[in-house]
Amino acid sequence: MKVTFWGTRGSIPVSLDFKNVRRKVAGALLKASGRTFENADAVEAFIDSELTFPEYGSFGGNTSCVEIDAASPEFLLCDLGSGVRPFGMSVLARHGMAPQTYHVLMSHLHWDHVMGFPFLVPAYVPGNVIHIYGCHDDLEKTFRRQQRGPNFPVEFNHLAAKIHFHQMVPGEARVICGCRVTPILQIHGNDSYGYRVEKEGKVVVYSTDSEHKLGNPSEIERFSDFFRDADLVIFDSQYSLAETVMMKEDWGHSSNVVGVELCQLAKAKRLALFHHDPLHDDFRIQALLEETRRLEEITRPDAPLEVIAAYDGLTVEL
Amino acid sequence: MQVLVSQSGPAIVLGVSGRIDHANSEEFKTAFLSPLEKAVEASTPVIINLEGLEYISSAGLRVLMIASKTAKAKGGKLFLAGWSPVVKEIFTISRFNLVFDCSDTLAEALGKVAK
Numbered sequence: 258m259k260v261t262f263w264g265t266r267g268s269i270p271v272s273l274d275f276k277n278v279r280r281k282v283a284g285a286l287l288k289a290s291g292r293t294f295e296n297a298d299a300v301e302a303f304i305d306s307e308l309t310f311p312e313y314g315s316f317g318g319n320t321s322c323v324e325i326d327a328a329s330p331e332f333l334l335c336d337l338g339s340g341v342r343p344f345g346m347s348v349l350a351r352h353g354m355a356p357q358t359y360h361v362l363m364s365h366l367h368w369d370h371v372m373g374f375p376f377l378v379p380a381y382v383p384g385n386v387i388h389i390y391g392c393h394d395d396l397e398k399t400f401r402r403q404q405r406g407p408n409f410p411v412e413f414n415h416l417a418a419k420i421h422f423h424q425m426v427p428g429e430a431r432v433i434c435g436c437r438v439t440p441i442l443q444i445h446g447n448d449s450y451g452y453r454v455e456k457e458g459k460v461v462v463y464s465t466d467s468e469h470k471l472g473n474p475s476e477i478e479r480f481s482d483f484f485r486d487a488d489l490v491i492f493d494s495q496y497s498l499a500e501t502v503m504m505k506e507d508w509g510h511s512s513n514v515v516g517v518e519l520c521q522l523a524k525a526k527r528l529a530l531f532h533h534d535p536l537h538d539d540f541r542i543q544a545l546l547e548e549t550r551r552l553e554e555i556t557r558p559d560a561p562l563e564v565i566a567a568y569d570g571l572t573v574e575l
Numbered sequence: 576m577q578v579l580v581s582q583s584g585p586a587i588v589l590g591v592s593g594r595i596d597h598a599n600s601e602e603f604k605t606a607f608l609s610p611l612e613k614a615v616e617a618s619t620p621v622i623i624n625l626e627g628l629e630y631i632s633s634a635g636l637r638v639l640m641i642a643s644k645t646a647k648a649k650g651g652k653l654f655l656a657g658w659s660p661v662v663k664e665i666f667t668i669s670r671f672n673l674v675f676d677c678s679d680t681l682a683e684a685l686g687k688v689a690k
Contacts, residue, residue, distance in 0.1 A: 471637040472604075477597045498633055498669035502640045514633050514669045518597070548668045555661050556630065 264319030264340020267532035311539035317569025356384030363391035443467035445509035484523035592627025595635030626657035656684035
């Protein structure tokens with residue numbers, strides 16, 4: 258099973274501005290000062306060995322969209338944030354106009370999780386089929402409402418793909434794309450749902466836009482059970498723990514601290530920090546990742562938990 | 576997990592020791608908030624002495640947050656003191672070090688109370 262992150266940002270897409278690009282270039286040039294590079298390979302080797310990820314790369318700025326490749330001929334996605342646009346372009350680049358089938362698990366219907374759909378080019382291609390799954394009653398209404406005048410020039414009805422909406426029920430598993438998929442109700446404005454996706458002993462949990470009320474032991478148990486033995490837990494860590502219990506309480510998000518704790522309780526193998534705060538630049542997210550790894554190290558009960566920070570374009574093999 | 580209440584000069588000192596995690600955070604809350612509320616009602620400064628604390632989880636930090644809000648609501652002052660290196664790191668990573676007036680030692684916190 259492989260997981261590719263197409264959009265990892267929360268709330269709103271962000272872009273790398275010229276000041277941040279300049280900062281990266283300046284930093285890299287400073288580190289390279291005094292060196293000579295014989296060829297492009299030498300430059301690449303220097304980048305790989307001497308520059309940190311925020312210095313040469315970026316966590317990206319598209320909002321939530323994650324692809325789960327479970328060796329099926331059909332595509333399985335979580336959410337339709339702006340990250341679904343590059344996903345769609347990559348499918349066309351790989352497969353051209355050949356008809357494809359897509360399955361999408363929707364965590365919830367807030368704008369940052371649906372905004373990419375009108376820009377999913379395969380939705381405009383005849384012969385394609387798109388199945389959208391979710392636990393919200395107004396799944397279809399939401400997609401139709403966001404894709405009509407005056408807010409969008411191409412009405413939902415004009416999409417050429419066949420689009421089907423499917424209601425799921427929390428706790429009730431169904432088979433999608435050859436995977437057993439189980440939703441869980443999460444705490445978030447207008448509700449959100451996480452998904453446990455299982456196939457042939459591999460487990461991915463997609464749990465974003467989920468606030469965890471720390472005073473409720475049964476909630477901790479419910480989620481540690483849901484994350485149990487997962488190979489990868491994709492977890493909303495938009496805010497610090499202090500923020501989630503103070504000024505951003507009831508905003509519907511969580512923190513790196515709770516992510517580590519729940520994964521440790523669940524004996525999950527890998528935690529992916531996700532739904533990055535749009536206020537955080539690449540250096541900030543990298544610093545958060547390093548702090549989270551340190552937290553895991555000093556609080557580790559037994560087996561280590563691998564911690565990564567998801568970035569747009571990252572593929573993780575389970 | 577243990578909470579010991581003592582008096583030191585003008586302050587009530589709540590000594591917290593052991594481990595606080597999701598399994599015993601409610602027990603911690605009960606043992607901790609009652610003496611804290613009494614002290615705050617009496618306008619007595621409160622020092623939370625963490626010298627004996629080995630580990631605190633997010634659920635435990637939440638109890639401290641409730642304490643902070645309780646004290647603030649009644650115009651009370653809360654000080655934290657004496658964290659171990661591990662607990663200090665947990666406070667820093669969770670950003671709780673920005674929420675509380677933290678001192679490395681109890682003596683330092685007592686000095687702040689005296690001012």
